[in-house]
Amino acid sequence: MAEKLGGPAREVKDLLGRLVERVSRGLETALGPFEVGQDPPEYYPGETCCGPRCSKVLLRPRTTEEVSEILRYCNQRNLAVNPQGGNTGLVGGSVPVFDEIILSTALMNQIISLDSISGILVCQAGCILEKLNQYLEERDFIMPLDLGAKGSCHIGGNVATNAGGVRLLRYGSLRGTVLGLEVVLADGTLLNCLTSLRKDNTGYDLKQLFIGSEGTLGVITAVSILCPRKPASVKVAFLGCETFQQVLETFSLCKGSLGEILSAFEFLDGDCMKLVQKHLHHTNPITESPFYVLIETSGSNVSHDEDKLNHFLEKVMALGFVTDGTVATDDMKIKALWALREHITEALTHDGYVYKYDISLPVEQLYQLVVDVRARLGMGAKNVVGYGHLGDGNLHLNVTSSTFDNSLLASIEPFVYEWAARHRGSISAEHGLGLKKKQHIHYSKTKEAILLMHQLKAQLDPKGILNPYKVLADRSA
Ligand SMILES: O=C(O)CC[C@@H](O)C(=O)O
Ligand SMILES: [Zn+2]
Numbered sequence: 001m002a003e004k005l006g007g008p009a010r011e012v013k014d015l016l017g018r019l020v021e022r023v024s025r026g027l028e029t030a031l032g033p034f035e036v037g038q039d040p041p042e043y044y045p046g047e048t049c050c051g052p053r054c055s056k057v058l059l060r061p062r063t064t065e066e067v068s069e070i071l072r073y074c075n076q077r078n079l080a081v082n083p084q085g086g087n088t089g090l091v092g093g094s095v096p097v098f099d100e101i102i103l104s105t106a107l108m109n110q111i112i113s114l115d116s117i118s119g120i121l122v123c124q125a126g127c128i129l130e131k132l133n134q135y136l137e138e139r140d141f142i143m144p145l146d147l148g149a150k151g152s153c154h155i156g157g158n159v160a161t162n163a164g165g166v167r168l169l170r171y172g173s174l175r176g177t178v179l180g181l182e183v184v185l186a187d188g189t190l191l192n193c194l195t196s197l198r199k200d201n202t203g204y205d206l207k208q209l210f211i212g213s214e215g216t217l218g219v220i221t222a223v224s225i226l227c228p229r230k231p232a233s234v235k236v237a238f239l240g241c242e243t244f245q246q247v248l249e250t251f252s253l254c255k256g257s258l259g260e261i262l263s264a265f266e267f268l269d270g271d272c273m274k275l276v277q278k279h280l281h282h283t284n285p286i287t288e289s290p291f292y293v294l295i296e297t298s299g300s301n302v303s304h305d306e307d308k309l310n311h312f313l314e315k316v317m318a319l320g321f322v323t324d325g326t327v328a329t330d331d332m333k334i335k336a337l338w339a340l341r342e343h344i345t346e347a348l349t350h351d352g353y354v355y356k357y358d359i360s361l362p363v364e365q366l367y368q369l370v371v372d373v374r375a376r377l378g379m380g381a382k383n384v385v386g387y388g389h390l391g392d393g394n395l396h397l398n399v400t401s402s403t404f405d406n407s408l409l410a411s412i413e414p415f416v417y418e419w420a421a422r423h424r425g426s427i428s429a430e431h432g433l434g435l436k437k438k439q440h441i442h443y444s445k446t447k448e449a450i451l452l453m454h455q456l457k458a459q460l461d462p463k464g465i466l467n468p469y470k471v472l473a474d475r476s477a
Helices: 009-020 064-076 129-137 155-160 244-261 270-280 302-318 331-342 344-349 368-380 406-412 415-422 438-443 447-460
Strands: 028-031 057-060 081-084 101-104 111-114 120-124 178-184 190-193 219-226 233-241 262-269 291-299 324-328 353-360 383-389 394-401
Touching: 064 081, 064 101, 064 178, 064 190, 064 219, 111 129, 120 129, 129 155, 155 219, 233 244, 233 302, 233 331, 244 262, 244 291, 244 302, 262 270, 262 331, 270 291, 270 344, 270 383, 291 302, 291 331, 302 324, 324 331, 331 344, 344 383, 344 394, 353 406, 353 415, 368 383, 368 394, 368 406, 368 415, 394 406, 406 415, 415 438, 438 447
Parallel strands: 057 101, 081 101
Antiparallel strands: 028 057, 111 120, 120 219, 178 190, 178 219, 233 291, 233 324, 262 291, 262 383, 353 394, 383 394
8 A cells, every 4th residue: 555645735736736737738637626527426424435525636638648647647656546437336436535636537538430340449438438329329330338327427437347237138248348448557557458359369368457447457548349230120128027936937038039139138126116206207107016127129120029029028928927018119118118227226316325235146036135135124224125137137236214324234234245145146246346345345256366356456556546445455454
């Protein structure tokens, strides 16, 4: 760990003095107090954290060279740096803990190239996911990932956190679709691994180190990513099931019947639906049910896809797995159905204080955790809900209470983590560890694996200036 972390006033002044001279070259600085532009995710009250408003310096470079210069400067002076994309993370990885210098990718938003044959897109790290998708759609491609925060999250942040989202079932994780990365290391060294090749077995695949490392090993400045063709036909079915077992049967049948055109299989429980109805005034398009599934198909032939979907729907209805349902083929209705699923996070924030868990589990056990937590908390919680990417075995378990309650938290944790570990799950499926979950890493990784992670961190960032206090717990702790 660095001798001195954070931004002591004199050092910060030096840095600013130097950087302000360079504003004409496009390097932007801002002096605190400043608005981050968006409320950061909440911390548990009482946590050792003063929040983002303690940072006095926000740097918004436009080029990789500027990022390199900033990191070289900060590394020489032991100044801690908090890399930040769209600031949409849910585990506190993108917000400073003390007075770290915020290094934002907001102005690094240029598309570098798109190969119209292979679909390989190369762009700077600060490009907003939704804007990339719009750019691609105009050229008959789409991004291989999609998530609720698409309107503000940055592709660099997506890669740094290995974000999953709702298309992972079809297009796989960023570990497969990211073909190359440009990264600036803690000491300012530029690591150019920005290749655009599907196959490259020359030595270690270094980019994988940075995917999912949450800005602790280097700052991602550019990304090369393989983008699928825009599907000619997209359909969404929104179905109701009486039991979770029926959700599983529907999933199994769906995989067999829809095959290669299946592009998403999401689920939400009845309480999620009630929350989006109550807080966001969305309308439930089907009969009230204990469970709902959202199935998306994406293919290249409208009538072929329609036949497959209709055949599947006839079967699930006939077998009694599904009690009611609706199908959307036009954009507006598709968006409205997706909103029911994508707006759950927002609805929960209106319900009170939210305790959030992002768990990977063998799919058959996915909902049992919600049942057990609900039984354990009883009246102590306002709502205990389960939803998520069922097709990926990823449950989002969220608990609400009107205000933060320490004794409720103590009933949830470590129970949830122990439960996940006992059932061979992961305590963080797609959100990362950030600040909030780092002390629980041992539930999902062995001590040898954690030791190697510390060794890699020490090798790549010996002074510990990059996103300190995140991902790995202090070794003395
Ligand atoms: O808020 C959450 O817990 C989940 C957010 C996101 O990953 C989602 O799938 O909607
Ligand atoms: Zn999710």
